[in-house]
Amino acid sequence: MKKAVHFGAGNIGRGFIGLLLNLSGYEVTFIDVDDRIVTGLNKAKGYRVIEVGEGGREYTVSGVKAVNGKDIPNAVQKISKADIVTTAVGPGALRAIAPVIAEGLVRRFKAEDPGYLNIIACENTVKASSLLKDYVYEELDKRNREKADMYAGFPDAVVDRIIPPQETEETLDVKVETFKEWIADRNLFKGEIPEIKGMELTDNLTAFVERKIFTLNTGHAGTAYMAYCKGHRYIHEAIEDKEIYDTVKGALLESGISLIELYNFSAQDHKEYIERILRRFKNPELMDSVVRVGRDPLRKLGPEDRLVKPAERALKYGVFPENLCRCIAAGLFFDAEGDEGARKMQAIIKEKGIEKGLEDITGLEPSEPLGQRIISIYRGLTL
Ligand SMILES: NC(=O)c1ccc[n+]([C@@H]2O[C@H](COP(=O)([O-])OP(=O)(O)OC[C@H]3O[C@@H](n4cnc5c(N)ncnc54)[C@H](O)[C@@H]3O)[C@@H](O)[C@H]2O)c1
Ligand SMILES: O=P(O)(O)OC[C@@H](O)[C@@H](O)[C@H](O)[C@H](O)CO
Known part of the structure; x- marks a missing residue:
């Protein structure tokens, strides 16, 4: 039987990949650092x-099966024998899993014919995947990097399926x-492309990734940031609020x-794509939470991420992104309990003030049109 190792047995890990x-x-075999999930999977050997x-x-x-990410020898052994490795740990955890992947590769490369591995x-x-590749390569010496160039593929990919926090x-x-x-990017695989039902291939991945992330x-x-400011708890409720909708x-049209x-x-296709997405947000059975969707605002309000990048691009294409500015300003208020990124963001704003804080968080100059407008909306918003 072919063997897959998947890092991150969370929502998308279990519910999709x-x-x-x-x-x-x-x-x-899932590798996760959450003891409850690892023990539970090993006991039940499955889920619905x-x-x-x-x-x-x-x-x-x-x-x-499941392996605890803290059990490094076992994790390395699984990677060394895998036919494919996938991850869904959150972008911030990719650096943490790179050393164990590198060790798994080094173990494979000891064989005369290590076979290809796509990650x-x-x-x-x-x-x-390219980011993960950089982190993994930092852990390899020159000889093993050359081996990785021959045998390890890191195909970039886009995944889309809304999976809310689980209720129990x-x-x-x-x-x-x-x-x-x-x-997935068909050109970045090494060896034969694995056949995975439901995984499509493209020569034009950047278009699909950006379309998904920036829409x-x-x-x-x-939706989450405006909902947080207005006191909604769920995405399906928030998107029924006319002001938010x-x-x-408007923000999606600006990004488009x-x-x-x-x-x-x-x-026309893009307009329909937007409509489909707004309909997905309305699914009341998902009960997706504002806290999950808004999680880690320090990442989401970063210069390359889903709000600031499209706003800068819209301006470049001659449209002032008023709606994206409103979403960004609302995001600066996000302070969900237990959210480390939100805590750090609020500390930056408190310590440096909104002007310098905005610059540090988003990379936007407070004196430039986008920065000026976001600050003015932020100052006018009340919680
Ligand atoms: N939930 C969704 O709707 C969805 C959809 C598409 C993509 N994604 C992306 O998938 C990734 C995971 O999201 P999620 O919603 O499944 O989150 P999640 O929190 O439910 O799952 C992440 C899992 O990774 C584990 N993890 C964290 N650090 C780890 C490490 N160092 N080693 C091993 N395991 C580790 C956590 O314990 C957790 O079980 C994110 O990048 C997210 O953006 C999520
Ligand atoms: O996972 P994040 O924190 O980057 O973003 C939260 C949600 O927008 C996200 O998980 C979506 O549900 C998912 O991207 C749908 O495909």
């Missing part, structure tokens, strides 16, 4: 994936929406201007 690998005939919404089905994922990072970041910790079942999309994730973040839709120009999407 693990499911597709299982359906494609792989024996799946429950699709909610029209046409939703239920799947049983079985025969899975796909399924995170909401443009070029996440009693099972490891996962509630998901019916929509799913996983597209779905832009809209999600905007209009602002978010550069996507259409840069990647030749037809304006």
Whole structure:
């Protein structure tokens, strides 16, 4: 049986990547640092994936194993024997998993014919696998880097499926929406491309990644941040609030201007793509929380991420992104309990004030038009 190792047995790990690998005939081993999840998976050896919404089905994922990420020798051994490695740990944890992947590769490379290994990072970041590759290469000496150049592929990918926080910790079942999309860069695989049901291939990944992150994730973040300011708890409730809906839709149209120009999407197709996404946000069965969707605002308000980058691009294409500015200003208030990125962001604003704080968080100059407008909206907003 082909062996898959997946880092991060959280929502997307269990509810999407693990499911597709299982359906494609792989024996799946999850590596996670959460003791509850690792123990639970090893005990139950499986879980259910429950699709909610029209046409939703239920799947049983079985025969899975789990290794604790702190058990390095075991994790290294699994990687050294894997046919494919995937991740969904969050972009901030990619550096933490690089050493163990590097050690697994070094162990493989001791064999005369180590075979190819493709490592796909399924995170909401443009070029996440390439980023992971950089981190892994930092851990390798010259000889093993050369071996990795020959035998290890790091295909970039985009994953799209909304998976909310799970309501109970009693099972490891996962509630998901019916929509799913996983597209990988066909040109970055080494050796034969693994056949994974539901994973599509493209020669034009940047277009698909940017379309997804700068539309779905832009809209999600905007909805969550405005919802936080207005006291909504769930995304489906927030998107029914006319002020939020209009602002978010406006933000997506602003973001779409550069996507259409840069990647030749037809304006009509892009409009329909936006409408489909807004309909997905409305799914009441998901009960997706504002706290999850807005998590880590320090990352989401960064210069290359889902709100600031499209705002800068819109300005470059001649449109002032008033709605994106509103979403960014709202984001600067996000302070959900227990959110480390939010805590750090609020500390920056408190210590440096909003002008210098904005610059540090978003990279935007407070004296430039975007910075000026965001600060003015921020000052006018009340919580
Ligand atoms: N949930 C979604 O709707 C969704 C959809 C598409 C993409 N994503 C992306 O997938 C990634 C994971 O998101 P999620 O919603 O599944 O989060 P999650 O918190 O549910 O899962 C992340 C898992 O990674 C584990 N983890 C963290 N650090 C680790 C480490 N060093 N080693 C091993 N495991 C580690 C955590 O314990 C957790 O179980 C993120 O990059 C996210 O942007 C999420
Ligand atoms: O995972 P994040 O924190 O980058 O973003 C939160 C949500 O927008 C995200 O998880 C979406 O649900 C997902 O990207 C849908 O495909």
